[in-house]
Amino acid sequence: xxxxxxxKIYLSEAELPKAWCNLxxxxxxKPAPLLDGAxxxxxxxxxxxxxxxKELAAQELNDVDKYIEIPQEVRDFYKMYRPAPLIRAYCLExxxxxxxxxxYKFEGNNTSGSHKLNSAIAQAYYAKQEGLKGVTxxxxxxxxGTALSMxxxxxxxxxxxxxxxxSYEQKPFRREVMRTYGAxxxxxxxxxxxxxxxxxxxxxxxxxxLGCAISEAVETASKTDGYRYALGSVLxxxxxxxxxxxxxxxxxxDKYGEKADIIIGCAxxxxxxxxxxxxxxxxxxxxxxxxxxxxxxxxxxxxLTRGKYAYDYCDTGKVCPLxxxxxxxxxxxxxxxxxxxxxxxxxxxTLSKLYDDKLMEARSVEQTKVFEAxxxxxxxxxxxxxxxxxxxxxxxxxxxxxCKETGEEKxxxxxxxxxxxxxxxxxxxxxxxxxxxxxxxxxxxEKALAxxxxx
Amino acid sequence: xxxxxxxKIYLSEAELPKAWCNLxxxxxxKPAPLLDGAxxxxxxxxxxxxxxxKELAAQELNDVDKYIEIPQEVRDFYKMYRPAPLIRAYCLExxxxxxxxxxYKFEGNNTSGSHKLNSAIAQAYYAKQEGLKGVTxxxxxxxxGTALSMxxxxxxxxxxxxxxxxSYEQKPFRREVMRTYGAxxxxxxxxxxxxxxxxxxxxxxxxxxLGCAISEAVETASKTDGYRYALGSVLxxxxxxxxxxxxxxxxxxDKYGEKADIIIGCAxxxxxxxxxxxxxxxxxxxxxxxxxxxxxxxxxxxxLTRGKYAYDYCDTGKVCPLxxxxxxxxxxxxxxxxxxxxxxxxxxxTLSKLYDDKLMEARSVEQTKVFEAxxxxxxxxxxxxxxxxxxxxxxxxxxxxxCKETGEEKxxxxxxxxxxxxxxxxxxxxxxxxxxxxxxxxxxxEKALAxxxxx
Numbered sequence: 001x002x003x004x005x006x007x008k009i010y011l012s013e014a015e016l017p018k019a020w021c022n023l024x025x026x027x028x029x030k031p032a033p034l035l036d037g038a039x040x041x042x043x044x045x046x047x048x049x050x051x052x053x054k055e056l057a058a059q060e061l062n063d064v065d066k067y068i069e070i071p072q073e074v075r076d077f078y079k080m081y082r083p084a085p086l087i088r089a090y091c092l093e094x095x096x097x098x099x100x101x102x103x104y105k106f107e108g109n110n111t112s113g114s115h116k117l118n119s120a121i122a123q124a125y126y127a128k129q130e131g132l133k134g135v136t137x138x139x140x141x142x143x144x145g146t147a148l149s150m151x152x153x154x155x156x157x158x159x160x161x162x163x164x165x166x167s168y169e170q171k172p173f174r175r176e177v178m179r180t181y182g183a184x185x186x187x188x189x190x191x192x193x194x195x196x197x198x199x200x201x202x203x204x205x206x207x208x209x210l211g212c213a214i215s216e217a218v219e220t221a222s223k224t225d226g227y228r229y230a231l232g233s234v235l236x237x238x239x240x241x242x243x244x245x246x247x248x249x250x251x252x253x254d255k256y257g258e259k260a261d262i263i264i265g266c267a268x269x270x271x272x273x274x275x276x277x278x279x280x281x282x283x284x285x286x287x288x289x290x291x292x293x294x295x296x297x298x299x300x301x302x303x304l305t306r307g308k309y310a311y312d313y314c315d316t317g318k319v320c321p322l323x324x325x326x327x328x329x330x331x332x333x334x335x336x337x338x339x340x341x342x343x344x345x346x347x348x349x350t351l352s353k354l355y356d357d358k359l360m361e362a363r364s365v366e367q368t369k370v371f372e373a374x375x376x377x378x379x380x381x382x383x384x385x386x387x388x389x390x391x392x393x394x395x396x397x398x399x400x401x402x403c404k405e406t407g408e409e410k411x412x413x414x415x416x417x418x419x420x421x422x423x424x425x426x427x428x429x430x431x432x433x434x435x436x437x438x439x440x441x442x443x444x445x446e447k448a449l450a451x452x453x454x455x
Numbered sequence: 456x457x458x459x460x461x462x463k464i465y466l467s468e469a470e471l472p473k474a475w476c477n478l479x480x481x482x483x484x485k486p487a488p489l490l491d492g493a494x495x496x497x498x499x500x501x502x503x504x505x506x507x508x509k510e511l512a513a514q515e516l517n518d519v520d521k522y523i524e525i526p527q528e529v530r531d532f533y534k535m536y537r538p539a540p541l542i543r544a545y546c547l548e549x550x551x552x553x554x555x556x557x558x559y560k561f562e563g564n565n566t567s568g569s570h571k572l573n574s575a576i577a578q579a580y581y582a583k584q585e586g587l588k589g590v591t592x593x594x595x596x597x598x599x600g601t602a603l604s605m606x607x608x609x610x611x612x613x614x615x616x617x618x619x620x621x622s623y624e625q626k627p628f629r630r631e632v633m634r635t636y637g638a639x640x641x642x643x644x645x646x647x648x649x650x651x652x653x654x655x656x657x658x659x660x661x662x663x664x665l666g667c668a669i670s671e672a673v674e675t676a677s678k679t680d681g682y683r684y685a686l687g688s689v690l691x692x693x694x695x696x697x698x699x700x701x702x703x704x705x706x707x708x709d710k711y712g713e714k715a716d717i718i719i720g721c722a723x724x725x726x727x728x729x730x731x732x733x734x735x736x737x738x739x740x741x742x743x744x745x746x747x748x749x750x751x752x753x754x755x756x757x758x759l760t761r762g763k764y765a766y767d768y769c770d771t772g773k774v775c776p777l778x779x780x781x782x783x784x785x786x787x788x789x790x791x792x793x794x795x796x797x798x799x800x801x802x803x804x805t806l807s808k809l810y811d812d813k814l815m816e817a818r819s820v821e822q823t824k825v826f827e828a829x830x831x832x833x834x835x836x837x838x839x840x841x842x843x844x845x846x847x848x849x850x851x852x853x854x855x856x857x858c859k860e861t862g863e864e865k866x867x868x869x870x871x872x873x874x875x876x877x878x879x880x881x882x883x884x885x886x887x888x889x890x891x892x893x894x895x896x897x898x899x900x901e902k903a904l905a906x907x908x909x910x
């Protein structure tokens with residue numbers, strides 16, 4: 001007899017993962033390597049170590065080891081806010097009247113309000129191990145900046161955050177949370193870097209973007225002694241650390257004899273989705289099990305669904321290495337939507353490759369439809385979701401409603417990456433009927449793609 | 456051999472309480488009864504049922520049944536956000552270098568951001584059972600209003616919230632969260648009630664207070680068909696529902712063979728503290744075990760430490776029954792401190808009686824010292840605490856430091872009632888060095904106490 005499934009599955013400390021799952025190591029066809037911007041050759045560990053601390057640079061290039069041990073200090077920190085619960089959405093299922101079983105992995109029960117802390121603490125740990133003074137970073141919605149501030153406070157590192165200007169303005173209290181953890185926060189683009197000044201000169205009224213904040217953070221790290229750069233998404237190392245989401249999810253499902261049919265996650269740079277699907281995709285790649293994976297992106301920044309698979313810069317200022325990925329072009333300036341964390345022109349190379357190989361699907365959704373789903377979910381399941389996370393809710397509900405039509409009892413698992421407590425200005429716009437959708441024209445996308453580097 | 460204690464103890468669904476613990480039923484010397492304002496006689500079930508729905512009125516008067524079953528629908532809702540974790544503060548212990556063992560029961564992992572949801576869902580359930588259209592209420596810091604909004608959304612009830620004006624202004628996004636759950640929010644005092652207009656006439660620039668918002672909510676409920684009033688603290692029924700906090704805490708400690716020495720909680724109206732201590736105090740009253748209990752209140756509103764034990768009105772407008780309690784006088788207008796949830800002139804009658812009988816201690820602390828503790832705690836334990844909750848953190852740290860001096864290995868348990876995500880304006884003041892302390896003079900308190908009803 002199957003065990004009765006509780007509303008919330010919490011693993012015990014003993015069941016927490018001891019090693020991260022390195023998805024790329026399971027791929028026979030590897031993602032294309034990062035290229036050095038100066039030589040256009042695959043980047044070396046040495047060059048990469050000028051940007052990231054050594055251990056992280058090594059993880060960035062490691063596509064061989066299937067599992068990488070989680071350091072004890074990081075596991076101890078994980079214990080402060082993990083395991084994250086895997087929640088059976090009994091109330092949502094009932095409200096929808098669907099025969100589908102819906103689960104969501106909730107990563108919002110920590111002060112950063114999201115999954116970002118999973119990688120922040122690992123990156124801060126390695127920086128501390130290497131004897132660095134501090135790190136610089138960018139943040140969009142603010143979760144990553146908060147997460148890194150928390151991690152740096154824990155290990156006694158300095159933390160400098162470049163925050164995308166429109167988020168800085170939409171989320172005035174985020175800055176204060178980061179300050180509580182001792183970080184210095186600068187709206188981006190800023191006058192404090194060369195690349196910031198250049199972008200401001202070209203686009204004086206820009207709301208900023210992740211790509212542009214990244215450039216500023218990298219420049220600052222490279223020009224300051226004892227500092228390295230830390231990034232909250234896109235990178236292989238981040239996907240690696242985020243695999244703790246998928247590993248816990250899989251252990252919890254296995255424990256109750258449940259098998260997922262569809263796994264859904266929002267995708268900006270791809271870190272949450274990459275982490276969530278890691279052990280499941282590893283099974284699929286080994287022919288051990290089959291799953292459908294759906295990446296959900298905003299219609300205003302449709303990287304996978306309307307972008308091109310090509311080498312491109314990871315940042316607007318072109319100071320980072322090049323990555324082969326689905327991209328809208330590093331010059332694409334996404335509209336100031338309410339899902340700041342998803343306003344990124346590219347997609348992590350691993351997910352790009354899996355999508356190109358048709359191992360994963362993608363869908364884009366408009367933000368008004370996303371907020372409809374968010375409010376509906378909040379009233380039924382209690383949790384107030386972040387706009388980014390609500391992209392996954394939207395598609396999970398759509399898939400559950402398809403099951404209602406067909407009568408199929410599918411098991412749907414989605415990642416609920418975080419909470420929306422700092423997004424109330426966005427919810428207010430939605431309540432007041434003032435939220436609009438913005439879908440870029442083909443012409444806009446073509447124009448940005450025309451500037452892709454010729455490689 | 457003792458089991459190894461994890462960072463976080465989560466009970467299983469099967470271990471969740473099936474009945475609330477009614478602390479008063481364990482007391483030989485009962486708290487004095489509520490008095491009817493019109494007759495000055497003990498209030499009857501009939502009269503009380505005009506304010507509260509019947510089942511809640513019955514719970515309010517029940518000092519006989521030691522345990523009261525939790526309805527299945529309420530238990531199902533509890534499963535959506537409970538069990539709340541009991542967290543072993545390993546990192547804090549290490550940072551303080553104390554031999555004390557520190558535990559905290561964290562109630563912030565739900566959208567209301569606090570323990571308030573425990574009673575909100577019970578009150579909404581009984582209102583729905585009785586066929587009401589909706590409920591009215593007051594809210595200070597906003598947690599209670601959010602909690603009741605969530606509970607009403609779940610059961611399809613209308614919800615009207617009077618929010619203390621200074622909190623309404625300090626926490627602009629709280630209103631939007633309540634709106635997400637469909638509630639109507641009015642800053643108090645308002646022009647929409649008789650009592651509100653009267654108070655505004657007398658004190659045009661008042662920042663408002665809980666006592667005054669209560670009066671407006673009660674008046675609105677009594678004048679609207681199909682509505683009753685719901686209150687988030689002070690009442691016996693609320694302490695009853697909040698006993699889930701203490702019951703879970705005790706089960707978790709017992710499971711690991713731990714015995715608390717000191718139990719600490721912040722106290723505004725007393726609901727969190729009353730709930731936390733319920734099963735422990737029940738043991739103490741039966742001579743089964745001994746504990747020290749410490750109520751922590753703001754120095755700006757020192758109800759227990761500087762108030763008088765006497766019959767007083769529960770609200771500024773004197774529309775509620777009278778309660779024998781520690782009070783600063785219903786006319787006392789507390790300074791607009793940053794712990795809106797603790798700005799209440801009185802204290803629940805049960806805790807007042809226990810304090811008067813010397814079964815519990817009390818301590819008052821200044822808000823700058825509270826924010827120092829809050830920030831320290833956030834950086835070490837990760838969780839960003841609410842200012843209210845941080846009162847308990849302050850005293851827990853103080854007690855742990857005493858253990859460091861004496862070398863005693865005491866076990867300290869405190870209630871971490873909620874998160875501070877909506878308190879960033881207060882944190883900002885603290886960071887900028889602009890936060891001041893306000894301690895009422897003896898003259899101010901005497902003046903308010905002089906107006907106590909002569910009973």
